[in-house]
Amino acid sequence: MSLIVAGATAVALVVSKQRARERADQAQRDRLIAVTDTMSGPEFEQWFARLLVTSGFGNVTVCGGSGDRGADVMAIAPDGRRVVAQxxxxxxxxxxxxxxxxxxxxxxxxxxxxxxCLLVTNSFFTAGDGIPMARQLNINLIDRHALQMWAWTGKPPLQCGTERSRTAN
Structure with a gap:
């Protein structure tokens, strides 16, 4: 009987170490923005959801697809506010x-x-009225450069709810 328990424990340990290694490998790949260039839309949503989780966001849910009504990922920011990302x-x-x-x-x-509200892209936003309009509507635009920095450091841009503004305290 003890031989069976020891064998099961050894198998569980090996499986646990393998999963930890796979998670570490995935986290390392996720730090590189270039991995997003060959992803499908749903894969990009999953990638962004993982980025939110590793950055301290809670209740991260991927809800993209037909009928998503403009929300691909939802979460709760570290400061408690509701995050909606396209x-x-x-x-x-x-x-x-x-x-x-x-x-x-x-x-x-x-x-x-x-x-x-986050509009996230692995690319950039067009020049023109979109960027000023987003500022006016308080839509946070996360382009390739900001996303790359976030993925590499694990620290989201301040407007993403990682700390309250000085006027809110």
């Missing part, structure tokens, strides 16, 4: 335009109750 995985050279910002602005707060 993820736009683009092919190299494609940019996210103002139409995507407008659509997201129409659902983030009213439909999903977002207190922090």
């Amino acid at each position: 993820c736009k995985r683009q092919s190299p050279g494609n940019r996210v335009g103002s139409a995507a910002i407008q659509r997201f602005a129409g659902t983030c707060r009213v439909i999903h109750g977002g207190e922090i």
Whole structure:
């Protein structure tokens, strides 16, 4: 009997170590923004959800797909606010335009109750009225550079709810 218990314990230990190694390998790959360039949209949403988890966000849920009404990932920020994210995985050279910002602005707060609204892309946003409009509507735009820094350091941009503004304290 003790031989069976010892064998089961050894197998459990090996499996546990293998899973830990796989998680560490995945975390290392996730730090590189280039991995997003070959992902599908749903894979990018899962990647971003993992980034939120490793950055201290709670209740992270991937809800993208048809009928998502503009919310791909939802979470609770470290400061307690509700985060709603729309993820736009683009092919190299494609940019996210103002139409995507407008659509997201129409659902983030009213439909999903977002207190922090993030439009996230592995690319960039087009020049023009979209970026000023996003600022006016309090939509946080996370482009490739910001996303790369976040993935590498594990620290989200301040507007993502990692600390309250000085005026809120």
